[in-house]
Amino acid sequence: MTEELITSAELDKLIASCVPEIDTTISDYLEGYVKDRLASLASGLSGAGPPTAAINDEDGEDPIKGAIRPILESSGGDTKRVGSVCDQLAKLFERATAIGREKHGQNDANGPAKLAVPVNMRAQQAHIDKAARLAQTRPTDLAHTKGRVVASQVDTEKLRKAEARIAAKLQKRELRSDYEASKIVSEGQGSTIDDEELLLKVNPVIDYTSTRGKSKDTHLEDFDISYAGHRILTGASLHLTYGRRYGLIGRNGIGKSTLLRHLSRRELPVPTYISILHVEQEMHGDDTTALRSVVKANIFREQLLKEEKELSAELTKLEEEDPFGPNGEKLTKMEIEAKKNELGTQLNTVMEKLADIGSDEAEAKAAEILYGLGFSASDIQRPTKSFSGGWRMRLSLARALFCKPDLLLLDEPTNMLDIPAVVWLERYLAKWPNTLLVVSHDREFLDEVATDIIHQHSERLDQYRGNFASFWATREERRKNQQREYDSQMQYRQHLQEFIDKWRYNAKRAPQAQMKIKILEKLPILTPPEDDKAVTFRFPNPDKISPPVLYMDNVTFGYSPDRIILRNVNIDMQMDARVAIVGPNGAGKTTLLKLLIGNLEPMSGIVHRHGRLRIAYFSQHHVDQLDVNLTAVGHLAKMFPGKSQEEYRRMLGHFGISGMTGLQTIKTLSGGQKSRVAFATLAAMHPHFLVLDEPTNHLDMESIDALTMALNEFRGGVVIVSHDERFIDSVCTEMWVCANGVVTKFKGEGIKEYKNMICPPET
Known part of the structure; x- marks a missing residue:
């Protein structure tokens, strides 16, 4: 019935007329809300009473005043246009109400409408309670929504209430069993399996x-x-x-x-x-x-071992003097032997399967x-x-x-x-x-x-044979071929179109023009090859400070005297430092960084930092440095108050967080996007030294290249801990090895030599 009143396309156009740049998630929510309300009214399930009362929700709230108008206005809609749209929707609701009453034989002119059948209020309330729990506890997703993902400005409490009511109505009408709650409401819910x-x-x-x-x-x-x-x-x-x-x-x-x-x-x-x-x-x-x-992770092996244990226990039981059957009767010798043979066959099968998967070697392989x-x-x-x-x-x-x-x-x-x-x-x-x-x-x-x-x-997947180096060469060649094919077809299309435009209305040439039209219609539609958008990062260059800038003199650190992590460390760094710190996990690399920036104090020795030195630290667990419940813009505003939104967005733009992405909640961003927000936060500090612990984790290749270029252009000091060989080679001029409690300068020719030294190539 709702299709007769308004189609989805018409409703989308109506909403867009007052808020052209509306969040697609909000638009889809409003569309579903309006159409569900229209369906409820047109089916006559919304109750009795005067027209305005019938239009109201179960709790008496006007859906236009209580939900639709506030959402449109908070999304940036012009007050006049929002009012016009709300008036049109009100007329639709009234028409749907009239249809519903006509369906149930009700007559507004004769006073208050009467229900055709008695309503079981207790049963309806149970449906509403059940639907409310469903909408609030089930993790769901709006798979049908389209467009960009942006931060929502919707009041989630109102949204949760409205969706609970919609779910209740859908259950009462038995239109479908599962209601897909908004992503805004169900965000952050998960299962612990x-x-x-x-x-x-x-x-x-x-x-x-x-x-x-x-x-x-x-x-x-x-x-x-x-x-x-x-x-x-x-x-x-x-x-x-x-x-x-x-x-x-x-x-x-x-x-x-x-x-x-x-x-x-x-x-x-x-x-x-x-x-x-x-x-x-x-x-x-x-x-x-x-x-x-x-070892437990191999469930098949675990089940076979359990089965082997149970079969062995049953065989042992049969060795007793007086074994009994399932009904308590004493088994004969023949029955005992038959049972033993059956269990023995089953046990042999299990043992063969265990041998087949190498069960005896499981612990050695796991170790x-x-x-x-x-x-x-x-x-x-x-x-x-x-x-x-x-x-x-x-x-x-x-x-x-x-x-x-x-x-x-x-x-x-x-x-x-x-x-x-x-x-x-x-x-x-x-x-x-x-x-x-x-x-x-x-x-x-x-x-x-x-x-x-x-x-x-x-929105597609392209497959290439070979490793990454092969892909990189093949991809560029494929892109050039696609561009040539696209250009060739566009020229052919233009030639056909010019002929059609010139001779379409000429009596002698019209048949030829029609033939060209058919050829043009049958041509496959090609899309131009995608141009890679350049990714750029930029750290502001710091003001100069005189040496000594940063050094450690005979530093020893441990969490207790019998648990020393680093001893007798001597490091001197100036503003042009480009240092990579490498070594096995647990050797103290992160501890060394924290000593440099002042998060830890040494047990003995001196860590000297210039009085005006600003150090920006990128943690390996950089998400801990972000308030994930804020937007990227909101996070910067919290960290560096007093600037305009345009300035915060410009800071984020220097690290590829542009457009509506800056207005998304940080927890909805990918790992690489969170890293970019963290880099923008570091840049806003205008540091003299960048201390980066595994900065390439979660970054895509284009972002790693952009970070590499930004660090090479940065005029301050750089200290990094990383396992990315290409990144270390591109950025750093010296390497320090942290192992066995000491820090020593590596005298070889870069990360390749270090890698071959600690992991000799297999012969």
Whole structure:
């Protein structure tokens, strides 16, 4: 019935007439709210009474005054235009009310309307309560919304109330069972599911030895993915050949992690007999040791061991003098022997499966993986709850490598690793026998690991054979070919159009013109190749200060006298310093940085900082430095009050946070976008020294290049801790090695030589 009153297109046009730049999430919400209210009124389910009372919600609130008008005005609508739109909507509501009353035989002229049937108020209230709980507790998403993602100005409490009412109406009419609450309301809600439980849920087939002989290639055609009202992929195709290793690349915020999540949760039609494991977040900590937690990750092995134990116990029971049957009767010798043979056959099958998967070597394999990822012999016996977030992330990676799923999904696996662990992981994955799909912005890592590259951009996926270096060369050639093809077709189209325009109305040439029109209509529509938008970062150059600027003299630090982390450190840095600090995880690199900036005080020795020296520190866990509940602009306003919004947006623009992205809540930004906000915060301090701990984590390749260029142009000092070889080579002129409690200057020829020294190439 609502289609007869107003279509979605007409409603969109009406809303846009008063707020042309309205947030698409708000526009879609208003559209759903109005159409649901119209449907309720037209079906006669909104109750009785005079027209104005019937239009009101169940709590007596006028939907126009209480919801629609405030939302339009708060979204920037002109008061006059908003009033005009509200008047038109009021007329629609009145027409819908008349239709509803006519449907139920009610007559406004004869006084108050009467209900055709008695209403069970208790049942209706139960529906409303249930729907309110549903709308407030279920994590949902507006998959149908379109357009850009922007920060909303909607009053979430009002929105929650309105959506609870809509959900109640939908349930009463039994139009659908699940109401999709607004992303604004459901943001931040999530489930706490156990790791093993999640594995079982995602992988319903447990005995993967029974899937041998089946093709484990993955072919997905013509699929779409949206997230939070933002279209990520449209009509995309993905082909993963079993045994090949794919690197997934693309700009920050393009939706790479979302694609992995859709694959891992089987929201895309991956065959159920293909096991999937996605290393997305750190594992939950408990009293289980690190080694045991990795071994436990192989659920198939755990179930076989449990079955073996139960069968062995039953066989032992049959060895008793007087075994009894299930009904309490005493078994005969023949029955006992038959039962033993049956159990023995089952036990042999289980033992064969355990031998087939190398169960006896499980702990040794798990320990080898843990050692490769940087765990010591004592670490692997520690409970998982004693590890920090970064080390638990390594445990999640170790569990995935140990399980050897048919399809392994990794999202930036090198972020929490030091150089030795990255080298080990490169070599381990280079021999990975199954399918691998890894998101990474580390060019060296992709060159070592990937056999294919998948480039995500412009809502599509382009696949290339070869590693990253091969992709980079092929991509440029493909782009040039696309440009030539596009230019050629545009010239041909122009030639056809000129002929049509010239002879279309000429009696003699009209048939030829019609033929040209048909040719023009049948030409495939080509889009010009996408031009890469240049990404630029810029740190303001500091004022000069005279030396000495920053130095450490014979510094020793430890959290207790028997737990010394650094001893006798001597470092001298001037304004032109370009220093990389390298070394294994846990050696004290971050501690050294905190001593330099003054967050820690030494047990002995001197840390001298010039009196006017300003140091900006980028933490490895930089999100902790941001107020994620604020927008990017709001965060800068909180940190540096007194400036105009245009100045804050200009600061963010220097690091690629432009347009409406600066008005999004920080928690809705991707990891790379959060890093850019953190860099903008550092730049606003006008520092003399930039101290950066793993600054390339989460940045895309274009952003890493932009950061490299910005640091090279920066006239202050730079100290970085990083595992990115290319970044270190491009920025730093000297390296300091932090290992075994001491800091020494590396005298070799750069990061390559250091890498080969600590991880000699395999022969």
